[in-house]
Amino acid sequence: MSIMFGKARTCNIVPEHEPAECNIVVLGAMGSGKSALTVKFLTKRFISEYDPNLEDTYPSEEIVDQQPVLIKVMDTADQDGPVNCDRYLAWASAFLIVYSIDNRLSFEVCQQYVEAVTLYTKGPHPEAPIILVGNKLDMERYRQVNKADGATLAARFRCLFFEVSACLDFVSVQNVFYEAVREVRRE
Numbered sequence: 001m002s003i004m005f006g007k008a009r010t011c012n013i014v015p016e017h018e019p020a021e022c023n024i025v026v027l028g029a030m031g032s033g034k035s036a037l038t039v040k041f042l043t044k045r046f047i048s049e050y051d052p053n054l055e056d057t058y059p060s061e062e063i064v065d066q067q068p069v070l071i072k073v074m075d076t077a078d079q080d081g082p083v084n085c086d087r088y089l090a091w092a093s094a095f096l097i098v099y100s101i102d103n104r105l106s107f108e109v110c111q112q113y114v115e116a117v118t119l120y121t122k123g124p125h126p127e128a129p130i131i132l133v134g135n136k137l138d139m140e141r142y143r144q145v146n147k148a149d150g151a152t153l154a155a156r157f158r159c160l161f162f163e164v165s166a167c168l169d170f171v172s173v174q175n176v177f178y179e180a181v182r183e184v185r186r187e
């Protein structure tokens, strides 16, 4: 009985649609800029060289739409696409699936990730939103993936889609992470 009262009190303080924590997993081909985007979000800076094999999770206290949230970003470093996904699938509140607009192969890998994650979240598991991210927008001259291709993939899997650059403005990168929080709150 006392547990019931305790639960009710907690719910009064933190409404169910506003999670205090949001676990964001960043996925995509090696070299697509997952670490650069993560570091940009956390520090507002572009770090051009980052250990390609380093996988880690970083916490950041943020205020999104006047509501505090502890965002935990898992910057993954898989070399072989969506294999051994167990460590993040159940943990994730949301997925940022990244490709590089100047690399067609990274878009193919990204598609594999979208399919693998969707397969998982459509199963008997709570649905976690996916956000598709075309990175390296500053490399427009070398573009290999049309914006329309990204938009089509996003529409097919009903996910949000943004093109950004880890080395251009901070707010666009921050917005991608904040949109993930907003999507989780909408669930």
Ligand code: GDP
Pocket: 028, 029, 030, 031, 032, 033, 034, 035, 036, 037, 047, 048, 049, 050, 051, 052, 135, 136, 137, 138, 139, 164, 165, 166, 167, 168
């Ligand atoms: P990860 O393997 O997905 O974590 O990719 P990294 O973040 O390590 O980035 C791979 C390479 O792409 C590095 O040389 C970065 O400097 C570069 N890079 C990352 N983001 C951008 C970007 O937005 N624009 C450009 N021009 N280069 C980027």
Ligand code: MG
Pocket: 034, 035, 036, 050, 051, 052, 053, 054, 075, 076, 077
């Ligand atoms: Mg990396």
